[in-house]
Amino acid sequence: MSRLPQSNPAEEIRNYYSALSRAWGAQHWWPAETQFEVIVGAYLTQNTAWTNVERALANLRRANLLSVEGIRAVRLPRLQRLIRPSGYFRQKAKRLKMFVAFLDDRYEGSLPEMFSQPTEKLREELLGLNGIGPETADSILLYAGNHPVFVVDAYTRRILDRHGIAPAKTDYEQIRQLFQISLEPIATEQERWPAEVREPLEAGIRGAAHPPSAMSTAHRTALVQVYNEMHGLIVGVGKNYCRKSKPSCEDCPLQRFLPAK
Ligand code: SF4
Structure with a gap:
């Protein structure tokens, strides 16, 4: 049954989080064993389906190159061949090399050092890299670095638009801030719960859920966990129901x- 548009978008977004997490359980994002695998996946997933990214990642893993050292050492033509399944492989190979060059230059090749920077400083630095827009920067910050930033994607925009909360063309930062402010009280509430209640929800099998991985089960604050889950849940809505045509x-x-209506 439909209803009138909500006058309180923050409350509406909290309601979405509750409804989706109850329906689908933990989504276990991001499916990766290391921080660097998340970063490579965030680059490769641009303009392609995740199944293609998985093929490219599997090639890198088989070649023992899915590491900072591996990408630093591999020659560009070979890297291009290995990540070819993810599309735009020449551009993506060059950008992966540029990321490692940035890491070497600023942080002596150390991801822990890079992720120990203040969120806004690191966000600015990532946004300054070729091929990193806000969605990729925030995916890296949230899912590889456990920094408290929300990832806005096309599904988020579509849902907000169709539910009369914000037009699809709303500025990325405005949507990011809206979600972050809206979801903060959920994290604050969860922090008050005793540890046994705070245990993650059962691993979900619906939505856009992945099997638990080293990165999905890594320690993180309640706020980061809520942002992590919410983006995964939204992808689940977008992929399974809120399609571009015929939702x-x-x-x-x-x-x-x-x-x-
Ligand atoms: S499919 Fe999209 S528009 Fe329809 S109820 Fe779900 S989120 Fe809303």
Whole structure:
């Protein structure tokens, strides 16, 4: 059943989080064993499906090159061949090399050193790199570095637009801030819970859930965990229900929040 548009977007977004996490459980993002694997995945996933990224990552893993040292040492033509399944492979290979050059130059090749920087400083630095827009920068910060930033993607925009919360063309930063402010009280509430209640939800099997991985189960603050989950849940809505054409509203867990036409 549809209803009138919500006058409190922050409350609406918290309601989405509750409805989706109850329906689908933990989404276990990002499916990776190391921080560097998340970073490579964040580059490779641009303009392609995750299944293609998995093939490229598998090639790198098989060649024992899925590491800072590996990407530093491999020759560009070979790197291009290995990541070819992810598309735009020449451009992506060059950008991966540039990321490692940046890491070497600023942080002596150390990811822990890079991720120990203040969030806004590092965000600015990442945004200054060729091929890193806000979505990729925030994916790296959140999923590789456990920094408290929310990742806004096309699915987020589409859902907000269709639910009358914000037009799809709304500025990235405005949407990011809206989600961050909206979700903060959930994290504050969770921090008060006793440890046994705070245990992660059962690993989900629906939405855009992945099997638990070293990165998905890494220690992180409640705030980072909430941002982590919410982006994964939104991808689940976008992939399974809120498609560009012909959305399946009747089966979607957010159907009851859909405003009346
Ligand atoms: S598919 Fe779900 S999220 Fe998309 S418009 Fe319909 S109810 Fe909303």
